[in-house]
Amino acid sequence: MTPSPLVEARDLVKEYGQVRALDGLNLRVNPGDVYGLLGPNGAGKTTTLRILSGLEVPTSGSARVAGFDPATQGVEVKRRIGYVAESAILYESLTPREYFEFVASTRQLNHDAVAYASSLAQAFDAEGASYDVPIGALSLGTKQKVAVIAALMHRPPLLLLDEPLNGLDAKSSKILKELMLIHVERKGAVIFSTHIMEVAESVCTRIGIINDGRLFAEGTMGELRSLSGTSGGSSLEDVFLKLTNEERFVEETLERLRSEGT
Ligand SMILES: Nc1ncnc2c1ncn2[C@@H]1O[C@H](COP(=O)(O)OP(=O)(O)OP(=O)(O)O)[C@@H](O)[C@H]1O
Ligand SMILES: [Mg+2]
Numbered sequence: 001m002t003p004s005p006l007v008e009a010r011d012l013v014k015e016y017g018q019v020r021a022l023d024g025l026n027l028r029v030n031p032g033d034v035y036g037l038l039g040p041n042g043a044g045k046t047t048t049l050r051i052l053s054g055l056e057v058p059t060s061g062s063a064r065v066a067g068f069d070p071a072t073q074g075v076e077v078k079r080r081i082g083y084v085a086e087s088a089i090l091y092e093s094l095t096p097r098e099y100f101e102f103v104a105s106t107r108q109l110n111h112d113a114v115a116y117a118s119s120l121a122q123a124f125d126a127e128g129a130s131y132d133v134p135i136g137a138l139s140l141g142t143k144q145k146v147a148v149i150a151a152l153m154h155r156p157p158l159l160l161l162d163e164p165l166n167g168l169d170a171k172s173s174k175i176l177k178e179l180m181l182i183h184v185e186r187k188g189a190v191i192f193s194t195h196i197m198e199v200a201e202s203v204c205t206r207i208g209i210i211n212d213g214r215l216f217a218e219g220t221m222g223e224l225r226s227l228s229g230t231s232g233g234s235s236l237e238d239v240f241l242k243l244t245n246e247e248r249f250v251e252e253t254l255e256r257l258r259s260e261g262t
Contacts, residue, residue, distance in 0.1 A: 004067075005030050006158055006189045007052060012061035014047050014213075021047040022058070023213035029191055029206075031157070032184050036200035037193040038240060039210035045193035046086050048210070049160045052191070053083040065158060079107075082151030086162040088143055092136030096121065096146050099135060103150050117153040123179075124149070124172050141167040148176060159183060161192035165199060177203050197236040207236070209243055217243050 007029040014022040022044045029035045037045045050056040051063055054070035054077050063069065068076040091099055100117040103109075121127040124145040130138055135146060144167040151159065159180070165173045180190045180203055194200055200207055201221055209217040209224070217227055225234055228242040241247040 009063045013059045015059045029189050031187040033189045033205050034203050035191045036204035036207040043210040044213040049162050081158045082156040084147050084151045084161045084164050088147035090135045095132045097131050113153045117149050120149045157188045159190040201236040
């Protein structure tokens with residue numbers, strides 16, 4: 001039996017004036033999936049994640065998250081998701097400790113959530129001195145850790161992470177990737193965007209390639225490889241460039257740069 005999807009998006013269109021950011025995007029993500037959204041800059045990954053989290057309303061089409069419509073049932077959706085934005089928007093005057101307490105009180109979470117935040121901070125090596133320093137004074141990577149912890153602390157079934165490894169050091173990246181895997185073992189799901197092919201290759205159960213606002217290729221790494229006609233040993237980067245027709249552009253550009261003596 002096909003499980004009921006945690007996320008279902010049908011024919012999503014999003015227009016910003018003359019710009020059509022999404023042009024009929026369809027997406028289905030099941031519990032147990034770590035779903036990687038890949039695509040060139042401006043393809044529509046952030047717009048998709050913002051619509052699923054209820055921060056943007058689609059021009060047309062529909063989305064469901066755990067059966068709820070993010071455009072009209074925002075409260076129900078927010079309870080079930082953890083969202084990390086492309087650029088973390090945090091209260092810079094609060095310390096991480098104060099911020100997690102603030103998030104817990106606004107979401108009406110009990111002390112377990114605050115204790116879990118502190119345990120995650122320990123895992124990310126962010127619980128020492130930086131725990132009591134205003135967020136505005138923290139390094140880029142530490143701010144990103146705070147955003148990730150705030151998204152995880154209420155243990156939502158769905159994680160929507162927009163380039164979550166941005167700024168994280170190797171150790172913290174490894175921890176976050178493992179946390180994503182543990183999350184789906186517990187029948188949650190993760191949708192995350194990334195430009196780091198090795199990350200997508202190592203953690204995703206399924207990968208969707210977005211281009212010009214449409215999901216035009218999707219599958220496991222093996223399925224995408226055969227779709228692109230690349231050989232068994234090809235990396236996701238080769239597959240991606242082939243599928244997005246950017247392989248030729250890269251080759252020609254490199255040839256031109258070499259001939260110009262760059
Ligand atoms: N608020 C906005 N106003 C106008 N245009 C927007 C807005 N947000 C996004 N766009 C446009 O929508 C398109 C898709 O943008 P989006 O941020 O979803 O791309 P992306 O796939 O996340 O790209 P990147 O890899 O660079 O993060 C782009 O053409 C972008 O310029
Ligand atoms: Mg983006």
